[in-house]
Amino acid sequence: MKYLGLEENVLNEKGGYYAAMEIERQPKIWTELINTVKESKDKIEDFFKQLDLKNTKIYLVGAGSSALAASIVENTLKKKLKLDVETIYSTKLILQPEVYLNIGKPILMISFGSSGSTPESVEAVRLAQSMCKNLYQVFVLCVDNGILVKKYTNEKTLFIPLPLNTKGKSFAATAEFTSLILQTLAIFDITNIEDYVKFCKYAENETNDIFENKMDMIKEIASLDTIAMTTVGSLEYEYLAAESALKAVELTGGKYLSNFNSSIEYRHGPKLIMNSKIICMHYLYPDYFISNYDIDMMNEVATDNLKGIVVGVGFHTPEECKNKVKYYFQLTKNEVIEENPVLGIVLYAVIMQSLIFHISLKMGVKADWPSTDNQVPKVANRVVIYKKD
Numbered sequence: 001m002k003y004l005g006l007e008e009n010v011l012n013e014k015g016g017y018y019a020a021m022e023i024e025r026q027p028k029i030w031t032e033l034i035n036t037v038k039e040s041k042d043k044i045e046d047f048f049k050q051l052d053l054k055n056t057k058i059y060l061v062g063a064g065s066s067a068l069a070a071s072i073v074e075n076t077l078k079k080k081l082k083l084d085v086e087t088i089y090s091t092k093l094i095l096q097p098e099v100y101l102n103i104g105k106p107i108l109m110i111s112f113g114s115s116g117s118t119p120e121s122v123e124a125v126r127l128a129q130s131m132c133k134n135l136y137q138v139f140v141l142c143v144d145n146g147i148l149v150k151k152y153t154n155e156k157t158l159f160i161p162l163p164l165n166t167k168g169k170s171f172a173a174t175a176e177f178t179s180l181i182l183q184t185l186a187i188f189d190i191t192n193i194e195d196y197v198k199f200c201k202y203a204e205n206e207t208n209d210i211f212e213n214k215m216d217m218i219k220e221i222a223s224l225d226t227i228a229m230t231t232v233g234s235l236e237y238e239y240l241a242a243e244s245a246l247k248a249v250e251l252t253g254g255k256y257l258s259n260f261n262s263s264i265e266y267r268h269g270p271k272l273i274m275n276s277k278i279i280c281m282h283y284l285y286p287d288y289f290i291s292n293y294d295i296d297m298m299n300e301v302a303t304d305n306l307k308g309i310v311v312g313v314g315f316h317t318p319e320e321c322k323n324k325v326k327y328y329f330q331l332t333k334n335e336v337i338e339e340n341p342v343l344g345i346v347l348y349a350v351i352m353q354s355l356i357f358h359i360s361l362k363m364g365v366k367a368d369w370p371s372t373d374n375q376v377p378k379v380a381n382r383v384v385i386y387k388k389d
Helices: 008-014 017-024 026-039 041-049 065-081 097-101 119-131 147-152 175-188 190-213 215-223 236-251 270-275 291-302 335-339 341-362
Strands: 057-062 084-089 107-113 135-141 157-159 228-233 257-262 278-283 309-314 327-330
Touching (some): 008 017, 017 026, 041 157, 057 065, 065 084, 065 175, 065 341, 119 135, 119 147, 135 175, 175 190, 190 335, 190 341, 215 327, 215 341, 228 236, 228 291, 228 341, 236 278, 257 270, 270 291, 278 291, 278 341
Parallel strands (some): 057 084, 135 157, 278 309
């Protein structure tokens, strides 16, 4: 059996079997989770009947990749549903909870997490339950046996378990990241759940094309003589760029440095990093107005005679984006993504994860568990929680 273009025995030998398999199985997880959301439609609608969402403060709370997933969701909930939404990292909320929780309106806290047991995530929910007079909760978690589910679920909580294999055995979050995004969007857009069913059918075909026809280009880019990665995108896609930077560090055990920026911001100094041997990855926004800025930035760095390698990912044809880059991943246009551009992120993420996976193997790092000395465990459990007197 092959995953990400490599035979199973090779992956086991290089210490990357679980990471590769978990990246490639994501479309099946997406389909399963959307089917579960669809089956839970009545439960979701009954939950939201309790709330006046237009007069409710919504906090999206998480840490690490979970917080970046929350940040990606935020823009869509603001733009599409016109809700009062704010992403707060749990690592920030627990420092000054009174700033966020002492407000005179109902609060809906959506907790994003892989384990549902990290100390700061648990503390954020504990503080909310103790300080908020009118609190509702949505748990978007990769497991159903964490502390949040066991201890903090009540009659004002919505929790729809993700597929059991969402949380993988490898160190870095892959399906854990994309599934949090997809489930939250589907829950809040439950009246259009059939669009997500259509998207999953399309996504399975599109990812099959990535694994079967685009893996050679991914391997070629990974094999190039580069020292780091920088990624850029606009709006929600800037947070995908942030997740890309995090993955580059995680999957290589910190041996392959990274950073990220918004597309427009990149020319304000940060693009000078391209004077080094850098992979510069550009995520083109599916919306054709916004993508003008992404395309301009991508082609600018591609023609500046810098040392970096420019990579583009988009739904545009090379002609539409006046493509001047050597490496460009063109995805198939889809009407669901045209209506809901954020969904393109999960497909871009598959390309990004696959590329960084191959970079880690090239560097001799075991992608399944790059943090061999346990400096960074999969569940960040070394946080000491302090309580005010």
